[in-house]
Amino acid sequence: MTLRLGTRRSLMATTQSQMVADAYTARTGRAVELVGVTTFGDVSKAHLAQLGGTGVFVSALRDKLMEGEIDFAVHSLKDLPTKQDPRVTLAAIPARHDHRDALVGRLRFADLAPGARVGTGSPRRVAMLRAMRPDLEYVPIRGNADTRIGKVTSGELDAVVLASAGLTRISRTSEIAQIFEVEELMPAPGQGALAVECLSDRDDLIDFLAVLDDPRTRSAVTAEREVLAALEAGCSAPVGAFAHDDGQTLNLTALVVALDGRRAVRKSTAGSPSEAVSLARTLADEMISEGADRLMGEHSH
Numbered sequence: 001m002t003l004r005l006g007t008r009r010s011l012m013a014t015t016q017s018q019m020v021a022d023a024y025t026a027r028t029g030r031a032v033e034l035v036g037v038t039t040f041g042d043v044s045k046a047h048l049a050q051l052g053g054t055g056v057f058v059s060a061l062r063d064k065l066m067e068g069e070i071d072f073a074v075h076s077l078k079d080l081p082t083k084q085d086p087r088v089t090l091a092a093i094p095a096r097h098d099h100r101d102a103l104v105g106r107l108r109f110a111d112l113a114p115g116a117r118v119g120t121g122s123p124r125r126v127a128m129l130r131a132m133r134p135d136l137e138y139v140p141i142r143g144n145a146d147t148r149i150g151k152v153t154s155g156e157l158d159a160v161v162l163a164s165a166g167l168t169r170i171s172r173t174s175e176i177a178q179i180f181e182v183e184e185l186m187p188a189p190g191q192g193a194l195a196v197e198c199l200s201d202r203d204d205l206i207d208f209l210a211v212l213d214d215p216r217t218r219s220a221v222t223a224e225r226e227v228l229a230a231l232e233a234g235c236s237a238p239v240g241a242f243a244h245d246d247g248q249t250l251n252l253t254a255l256v257v258a259l260d261g262r263r264a265v266r267k268s269t270a271g272s273p274s275e276a277v278s279l280a281r282t283l284a285d286e287m288i289s290e291g292a293d294r295l296m297g298e299h300s301h
């Protein structure tokens, strides 16, 4: 029996879904077919923040799971709301690809002229980039990666910032001028990782999908997402987090920046990967006591 994998229709989404389908077939011998799903986030021209964040991409695929039209779905993990929907199970988190953000354009970030126009719709990226270069103009943009890159090609913008993993998936790495290290631009929690989801009552399937899981990626992104949840921040908050599990130790760093880029709270911790959730909660509590929640609240609308 062929399994049906639901995916958004963008090139990035279908590419990452096909990667998961191929990995699944290689490991289990079972055939997988992709089922394209059009989500409201893909058709609406409204600014994503006004739609309640990127959760709109996720809920359309979950609807198809509930309707029985697909057996499992692949999402970009960073698009998943931190509050888990009990009807679905995160059956696998495959090994993460590049977690970093990339600058697409002709010049490196430090070489951009004062007043240069940099496109990004993410408050996190704007706040952190503004901290480094308050002299640049940050222009809100949305649309798929292809549309965004097109604004650089056309000269409307001098650069755009996109996730490196996504650019790799759509084979656009040759247009990258610079990849930001975590110390410069803290990635979104879960960036570069994928989430494989199915209905919670599909015990038959959950056990099979588990072959795709990478435990070290799972502990890292669990910690990153728990920081976001404990800060009670949404996907549009200026919050970055990055964790790495080397198999013995989980290192976690999180950063909250005021939207004007002028103040920030950054904290790091380390511990056992099995303690990912409590490590992250403790770190978030410390950040709140240092004023992280006030930084997020300021200038947010």
Ligand SMILES: NCc1[nH]cc(CCC(=O)O)c1CC(=O)O
Residues within 6 Å of the ligand: 054, 076, 077, 078, 079, 161, 162, 163, 164, 165, 166, 190, 191, 192, 193, 194
């Ligand atoms: N918010 C949209 C989104 N969700 C996941 C990715 C990139 C791929 C990834 O992080 O896995 C992107 C585009 C971007 O931020 O450049």
